[in-house]
Amino acid sequence: MDILQLIANGIPAGVMYSLVALCIVLIHNGTNVVHFGYGDQITFAAYLVVIAQTLFGAPLWLAIASSVVISALFGLFIYLAILAPIRKTPLLVQVIATLAIGTALREGMRAFMGPDPWPFPALVAPRIFNLSGVFITSANVAAVAIAVIITVALFVFFKVSKYGQAIIAACENAKGASIVGISVTKVFASIWIVASVLAAVSAILMAPVVTLSPDMGLIAIKGFCAAVLGGFTSLPGAIVGGILLGLIETTAGYYISTAAKDVVAYGVLIAVVIFMPQGLFGKAQLKKV
Amino acid sequence: MTIQLSLHDVTVRFGGLTAVNKVSIDVSKGTIHSLIGPNGAGKTTVINTVTGVYPPTSGDVLFDGKSIAGTPPERICALGLTRTFQNTELFGDMSVADNVRLGMHRIAPYGVLSAALQLPTARHAERRISERVAELLDLVGLSDQRATEAQFLPFAKMRRLELARALAAEPTMLLLDEPAAGLRAGEVDELNGLLRMLKDRFGMTILLVDHVMPVVMGVSDRITVVNFGQKIAEGEPQDIRKDPAVIAAYLGH
Numbered sequence: 001m002d003i004l005q006l007i008a009n010g011i012p013a014g015v016m017y018s019l020v021a022l023c024i025v026l027i028h029n030g031t032n033v034v035h036f037g038y039g040d041q042i043t044f045a046a047y048l049v050v051i052a053q054t055l056f057g058a059p060l061w062l063a064i065a066s067s068v069v070i071s072a073l074f075g076l077f078i079y080l081a082i083l084a085p086i087r088k089t090p091l092l093v094q095v096i097a098t099l100a101i102g103t104a105l106r107e108g109m110r111a112f113m114g115p116d117p118w119p120f121p122a123l124v125a126p127r128i129f130n131l132s133g134v135f136i137t138s139a140n141v142a143a144v145a146i147a148v149i150i151t152v153a154l155f156v157f158f159k160v161s162k163y164g165q166a167i168i169a170a171c172e173n174a175k176g177a178s179i180v181g182i183s184v185t186k187v188f189a190s191i192w193i194v195a196s197v198l199a200a201v202s203a204i205l206m207a208p209v210v211t212l213s214p215d216m217g218l219i220a221i222k223g224f225c226a227a228v229l230g231g232f233t234s235l236p237g238a239i240v241g242g243i244l245l246g247l248i249e250t251t252a253g254y255y256i257s258t259a260a261k262d263v264v265a266y267g268v269l270i271a272v273v274i275f276m277p278q279g280l281f282g283k284a285q286l287k288k289v
Numbered sequence: 290m291t292i293q294l295s296l297h298d299v300t301v302r303f304g305g306l307t308a309v310n311k312v313s314i315d316v317s318k319g320t321i322h323s324l325i326g327p328n329g330a331g332k333t334t335v336i337n338t339v340t341g342v343y344p345p346t347s348g349d350v351l352f353d354g355k356s357i358a359g360t361p362p363e364r365i366c367a368l369g370l371t372r373t374f375q376n377t378e379l380f381g382d383m384s385v386a387d388n389v390r391l392g393m394h395r396i397a398p399y400g401v402l403s404a405a406l407q408l409p410t411a412r413h414a415e416r417r418i419s420e421r422v423a424e425l426l427d428l429v430g431l432s433d434q435r436a437t438e439a440q441f442l443p444f445a446k447m448r449r450l451e452l453a454r455a456l457a458a459e460p461t462m463l464l465l466d467e468p469a470a471g472l473r474a475g476e477v478d479e480l481n482g483l484l485r486m487l488k489d490r491f492g493m494t495i496l497l498v499d500h501v502m503p504v505v506m507g508v509s510d511r512i513t514v515v516n517f518g519q520k521i522a523e524g525e526p527q528d529i530r531k532d533p534a535v536i537a538a539y540l541g542h
Contacts, residue, residue, distance in 0.1 A: 179366060180371070
């Protein structure tokens with residue numbers, strides 16, 4: 001296998017990590033909370049599609065649309081009902097709350113949908129393109145295309161629009177933001193909605209490729225790795241970190257063994273934390289004493 | 290003269306500590322009113338209570354005749370009352386111009402979609418906003434640094450930027466929390482000039498909290514003195530200067 005094929009396999013895996021990392025960083029920038037239940041929110045959104053299709057007989061587009069809407073409302077619920085009321089407690093309490101949300105979702109799905117994998121409908125007809133010796137599947141093309149569109153849309157939103165700027169401002173300095181008339185509560189609520197909508201999008205891209213079981217959300221750990229790689233506070237960093245992680249994994253999978261993929265990925269995470277804790281795009285944390 | 294901001298017997302308690310005890314202050318429209326007192330006298334607590342950082346334990350705060358006690362800061366901003374902070378609360382990663390632009394959050398007329406599509410109305414609005422940003426930066430003397438990230442400004446300029454951001458919201462009243470602390474003599478004169486101009490040219494009402502006597506005595510129409518959370522004197526600068534209770538509070542008994 002040549003290097004181009006490795007890239008062609010690594011990038012689609014990477015963009016999934018990028019999407020997850022992007023949302024984890026977004027939530028973290030706004031509320032300082034690392035959302036450990038995010039992966040399970042993705043699994044939940046994937047199950048919503050399956051439930052709408054198999055239990056209610058909805059067509060795929062309707063199933064996807066309802067999953068996006070319910071996921072968004074669920075994100076708003078998490079913020080308003082759980083995290084907003086405890087926002088003044090120590091950070092550890094809030095982080096454990098996100099762990100609890102994740103566990104409740106995961107075990108809830110195991111209880112109601114069973115521990116066995118469910119088949120997930122492919123978004124696009126399965127095809128394999130041959131670009132002069134490099135093979136690319138239609139699912140991967142769709143994943144990259146959607147991820148690119150979402151990324152571009154988000155960056156335009158944050159750069160150009162007033163509401164995007166307000167979100168960035170409130171993430172940086174909530175006190176300053178509220179004094180210029182920005183409702184910090186609304187900003188945080190909208191962050192949770194955006195992240196939860198993207199959880200549904202990730203679910204739809206991921207579920208056909210990996211196996212949809214209650215434990216699918218474990219893939220979010222790779223999103224954390226990507227976020228750490230990118231510096232954990234930088235949105236572009238999250239994107240680059242995700243793609244880099246995808247490439248590293250694929251390369252390790254080919255040259256060492258598929259079983260070594262995860263070992264290498266987490267090895268990179270540990271190395272980054274030890275030698276470059278500010279990540280690729282983060283700012284060095286210097287504390288004046 | 291009409292009263293713009295009025296505190297009625299405002300008391301603020303944090304647990305067992307009474308930070309502000311039955312303080313009443315009336316600030317007339319179009320005047321500069323100063324609130325002074327030794328460290329820990331409760332001045333910042335008064336400002337925080339007025340701007341909705343925390344509600345008063347008892348008593349009431351009226352702005353333009355309406356009670357604003359317990360109203361969140363973003364709503365108070367919408368009523369036309371805004372402030373600066375003792376240690377500045379800027380958006381450090383953003384440019385000087387963007388900080389001022391964000392000050393217009395409440396009044397800027399364009400939305401997400403029109404801005405993204407660059408519709409003519411949005412472009413027109415955007416041009417007006419840019420002009421206004423330039424005007425405000427000129428007013429506080431930061432025109433040369435519009436592209437600088439706010440975190441790299443020297444402290445005195447951060448203060449002025451925060452003032453520009455506050456003015457961008459087009460308030461009718463400003464609360465300034467120690468705008469002169471740490472300024473050099475020349476900078477104090479500039480600040481005095483700026484405050485007087487805001488009052489004379491724009492009819493702004495200003496409640497000023499400060500320690501720096503050349504500023505307080507130089508610009509104030511009226512001064513309220515607090516100590517240990519209680520009002521101990523109120524009057525015009527020349528009376529305050531001679532007031533025995535004030536001298537005792539500042540020099541010790």
